[in-house]
Every structure is written in structure tokens, then in C-alpha cells.
Amino acid sequence: MLVINLQPYSSPSYFILLLLALLPIIIGLYHGKRLKVYETIFTLVFLLLTFGGDKWEQGVTLIGYIIYQLLLTMIYAHYRGKTGRANKTHVFVIAVILAIIPLAIVKATPAFAHGITVGFLGISYLTFKTVQVIMELRDGTIKDLDWKLYLHFLLFFPTISSGPIDRYRRFKDDYDNIPDRSAYIEDLKKAVHYLFQGFLYKYILGYIFGTVLLPQLSHLAMQQRGAFGGLGLSWPLIGYMYDYSLYLFFDFAGYSVFAIGISYFMGIHTPINFNRPFQAHNIKDFWNRWHMTLSFWFRDFIFMRFTFWIMKKRWIKNRVRISQLAYLVNFLIMGFWHGLTWYYIVYGLFHAFAIIINDIWLRFKKKHQDKIPSNTFTKYLSIFITFNVVCFSFLIFSGFLDKLWFH
């Protein structure tokens, strides 16, 4: 028997299959109807294609995980909804910890036991969605949680493996409110645009930077690993740094616009993930433009929560210190989330310090507005500096230094 396994957005045949399968949904929405049963079957079939075949172990884990998270969230929703008043902090903390545990296990396992594979493609993104819903249940911004819609939200096919990370309430609005015909035609227009932007990004630019140039630069840089007393600093390494950064952007941004494009076909306006990040003029600005749904998630559910918590407990009075600590915690957690290796954690710390320094500079600049020039030149200079700082952070992130120095 032919066992098919198709990785999302990976080949022309995948897109052809996907668009054919979407056709009934598109025709339905065009006529103002959401084919809910068909959408469910469609989702299941494509999940089977992604997690079937030799990836079946991932599929089994996914099912187990989804049942677990669904039960957990529904129990917590039930607890909150019973009187609307039950809102004990420890119950909330336990719920969040329980939601994060599977991800933590998956992230920690490779560090301790090589070769054991647990987890599945996309577990992080599902965890983000679950935690978000639990937190909003606590806040009362989500009052009643429909388990079927919640399941649909979790398993929303276009974004399941790598985001963008949508929010439950936003998703629900789109799902319940079918766009009128002219709005849907606009959606279709955007969908096609995103899809082709993705082709350009992932299959042309990402291919050039990733498949063509990256291995050559890597090879050249490795040949000079003895340079600078073993630090391996060389021109090819600098080339690798820029090339990897561009590759990372075009590959990931390409992937994201595919997901957004497919969502638009389904009448769901999944939020954008990248907004010209390399034109950012400082690090803070960069994080408002790079992997936006992740960084906004961290902002809302880690940075802000942490800040309020410290303020409420009055452990630190100085607001500047609080935000600096919050940045550190925020980016350190992001580093750990990427994986338990030194370079992800250093990457997190690097960004924490970059944004703290950036903050100090911005305050200094505000105080001395009259003396510090601000013109076209300084604007481009700031973009240039930010771009280089970011590229350097991606060199850390790439793990190439680990290969260069220790292997």
C-alpha cells in the first residue's frame, strides 16, 4: 500500500491537492455558507496526510495531546463558569502549569536522552493557543468556550505546524461571521497575493539563500575555523551570518504567508507574522515586526503579566527596573522555548540585553532631545545598526558557532 506523507507547503503537488480540496469551501463561502462538516473532514484528511505514514507516531501523540488539552481547558472553563466568581490563583497556576508540561517535556527530552522522539510538529503553537485561552478565561475576556469551536481553533489546519498564532476570540469572530460577497472577493485577492508572495519568498529567495549559498558559506567558514586563535572569525563567517539571516526570514516569512493565504481562502483573517523586520530602526521596533504573533503573545502573556505581578506584589518599586527584569524574563523564556542548548539561551539573553540597552538609549534620547540630531542620516544609521545587531543574534541562533567551535 502506498503510504502518503505530505509535509505542509513543501511541494507543488501539495499545493495542487490543497487548492482542489479547498474548492468546495471557497464556493460555499462565495455563496455565503460555511460548510462546517466538510471543513472538519478536510482538516482531518490533511492532518492525516501530515501526521500519517511514517510520521504516525507524531499523529498518535497529537491525538493524545489534543484530548489532554481539551479536557484541561474545558475543566478550567467549567470551574470559572460555574459561578463566574470562582477564580483562585492557585487553580489558575496549576492549569497553566498542566498546559505547559507536555511542551516542557518535549523541549527537555532531547537535552537528556538522544534519539528518543516525543512530540510532534507544531506542539509549541498548540501550547501557545491553549495557554492563551486559559489566561483569557481567568481574566474573564472569554466567558463561554464552545468545545467544538475550540477544537477547530486548535486544529485550524493552515497554521497548525508553524503559526502564525491566532487568538481565540478573533478566530471565533471570523468563523461565525461569514463575509459578504464583495468582502470575500477581497479575501480571495489577498489569498492569491499571499500565496504567490510565499512562492517568491520560500522557493526562490529562500532557495537561493538557503540551499544554494548557505552550504557553500558554511563549508568555507569551516575551513577557516582555526583563524583568530580558534575563534574562526573569517569573511565567510560574516557572509554566513548575513546569508543565514536572509534565509531565515524568507523561509519563515514565506511559510507564514502561505498559512495566511490559505486562511483567507477559508474566510479566516489569520494575523500577519512579519512586517519588513529588516527596516526596523531599533530592537523594540524589530520585535514589533519579526515573528509578530509570537512576540505579541510573549508581550501579552509573559511580559505584561510579569510586570503587573511584580507591581502588585510591590517587590520592586522602580518602574524602569521592573521593565528591565521583565525583558530579561521574557527573552530568557523565549530562549528556553527554542530549545535547551547554549546558543538558544544566549540568543535570548542577547536580545534581552539589546532591548534593555535600547530602552536606556531611548530614555536618554528623550531627555536630551535638543542635543541629539534626528534626520534622514540618523534614521538609516539606526536601521543599519539594528540590522547588524539582529543578524549577529541570528548567527548565535543558527547554532553554526556551536558547530564551528565545538564539533
Add this chain to the structure above:
Amino acid sequence: MTNGKKLWQIFGPVLIAIVAALVIFLIPWQGLTPNKHAVKKAAVSMSTNVYRGEQIKDIALKENYVPFIGSSELSRMDPLHPSVLAEKYQRDYQTLLLGGPGSQSLNHFFTLQEMKPAIRNKKVVFIISPQWFTKGGQRPDAFGYYYSPLQAIDWVLNAKDSVATRYAARRLLAMPSGQASPMITSAIEKIAAGQKISGLDRIWLSGRQRILRNEDAFFSSIRLDNNLQKIVKAGKQLPATDNDRELMQLATKLGQENTTNNQFGIKNSFYNQRLRGKAVKNLANSQSHIDYRRSPEYGDFQLVLQQFAAENVDVQFVLPPINQKWTNYTGLSMPMWRETTAKIKKQLTSQGFNHIIDLSADGNQDYYMEDTIHLGWRGWLRMDESVKPFLTEKQQKPTYHINNYYFTKTWERSLN
């Protein structure tokens, strides 16, 4: 604007793009053939595009090119390299270099699939590397580098059930490359089980073959390594006429001049780049455990042999030497080396492959080797002494008797 018109504005360009892509990739572009100079350049480029592709090999075989199949030694392009000699003296044959670092028998078997039927009744020079015959045999990543789906499809579509065919299918399935495309994998699985592929498989594979052939025709001759320039330049050092004595003098002179900075007779530049300092110290006695006598490579090699026999190809094999000053230093076992070459020769001669240039005992000859394991200067020339008459004179028709015993584990493990 009506909604229909809006929809057309959105999806019209997409449909046109899809149709255009199908037209470009599914029409047989037979008129699109590279010119003579492009083929000449491609033949010595050692580019993977050429090795993995079909068209250039096919055109070259129809002209006077002879495949020189081997691995990394082909890239040692000093003035006595076979390609330089053939080009400089405008011999009746020109070289089509197939292979590179890491390519072994299994790759060669699949690249041969794309040369049928043009290779039938032709001559081939095949340089064996005993270094292929390691305990693990073909490395999967290196295999993937030289493998192309076009090779596999060309093979699958013509495969007839036999011991060799099933063996090849099993070997391909054991490589990650063989698992890369579900449709191709499923076809190979059928072949491994001795079944026929279905009509649907055949239609799909033929379509894919058409697309891959077009890609090959469009892209294979661009971005080739310009070895031709190197070869023409190297040829300028050669004497004006194809004279054995003068060539020998030159080879000796070049060997002397280029091996002055080490006691191993290794080319200075190679020694500086790869060995000088700590590297060479770490390599002392590092090879005493190496054993080439038992290896899955023997079965893979048999695959190539049976393919040559099936196409009635007359093959000149070359068993190269190994730098003895070097092996004395690294501790590679000489009895093991002799048993390895004897085993390979037995596999050849017992099946009727009798053209063998056996240099395996010549590792102590001056300037035979350019570095540790690769032929150079006088070694190339010694090879040329036999290759030139083999290729330029008429040879007796070979008669082969293929023995499937050489596919077995027993032979893989046997010492003689």
C-alpha cells in the same frame, strides 16, 4: 465591475501561470541541445548536474567521448591527467569524466541507467578505489549527493525482475534518497518484491520523467565548473608530440618539483592544506584497524559489473596504487591491502572482465601518487600506457558470464 470579472482578474493570471508551467515542463524539448563547446566543457566539468543528468552524457556518448568513471582521483588534473593528454594531442577519443569525491559503485550503477542505450557495445575506463570497500560501504549522504530521481525513474521504467534488480531496489530503499518521493518509493518497493509496477505508476513516472528530462535540458549545462580552462592550461606544459619518453621525463620532473616539503612524496600544496602540523601527527598509526576485505561494496560493485555485461560494454579497469611511504606511517596493513585487491580481481576475472591495469603493488614507485591515495604524474602516465591502446585499437569482443554469487553475504564476508 462584475463579480465574474473580479474573479477572473484574481484567478486568471494563476490559471495562465499553471498552464504555462505545464507547457514548459511537459512538452518534449528535443530541439534544445547544448552546442559542441558546451558538451566539451561539461564532459570534464565533473559537475553533479552532468553526473545526475541524462542529455549531456547521451550526446557525448554519441560522439567520440569515452566515460572515465571513478571518484576523487579524477579531480587531480595535473598535466598527465587522462583528460589533458586526450585534449592536448587531439586523440581519437575524448574523456567524459563521471564521478567525484564520495561517488561509489551504487551511484555509478544508477548513473549508467541514464546512458542506456547509448552505452551499448561501447568502451569505458573504470577506476576502482579500494577505499570504497569499507565496512559500512556507500555512505548515504554521499549517495544522495550524486543521486537523482531521474536515474531512479529511468531504471524503474526499464527494470526486469532479476537477482540484480531486486538487489538494486533493496539498496536504493536503504538510502534516504530512495525514500524521498512516495511515488518512486512505492514503485521501488514493488520491484524489490519482484512485482511489476502498475499502469498508473507507469503513467505517473513517465510524466515525472518528462519533467525531469526537461529540467535536465534547461539547467544542466549552466553553471558548470570550468575545468576545461585548467586542462588546456595544463596541456601547455606537455611536449608538442605524444612521445612516451618525453612525457616520462616531464612526469618525473613535475613529481620532483612538487614534492619537496614532506617525506611522503605528497604534493606540496596538498600537504600544506591538509596535513601540515597537528593533522599529520594525529594520523600516525591511525589506519591500522582499517579493513577493506569485507564490505557491502562488493555487492554494489557486482551491480555495476552485471550492467556492463548486460550492455556488452568493454571495460578497462584500473586498480590504483596506494602511497606506501604514507601507509607505512599510518599503519595501513599491507597484507590486508593485497587480499583486498586480490578479492576485487577475482570478482572481475572470474566473470570475464580481463582488462585490468593492476597498479596496486606499485605504491613504492616514485611520483606515481599525487597524495596519499590519488594517482598523479607518473601514475597517470603508467595508466595511459595501457588505456591509450585499449581505446584507440580494435579490441576482441568481450564475453562475460555473470555470477549472482557475488551479490551474496557469503561473498561480502569471504576473504578469497
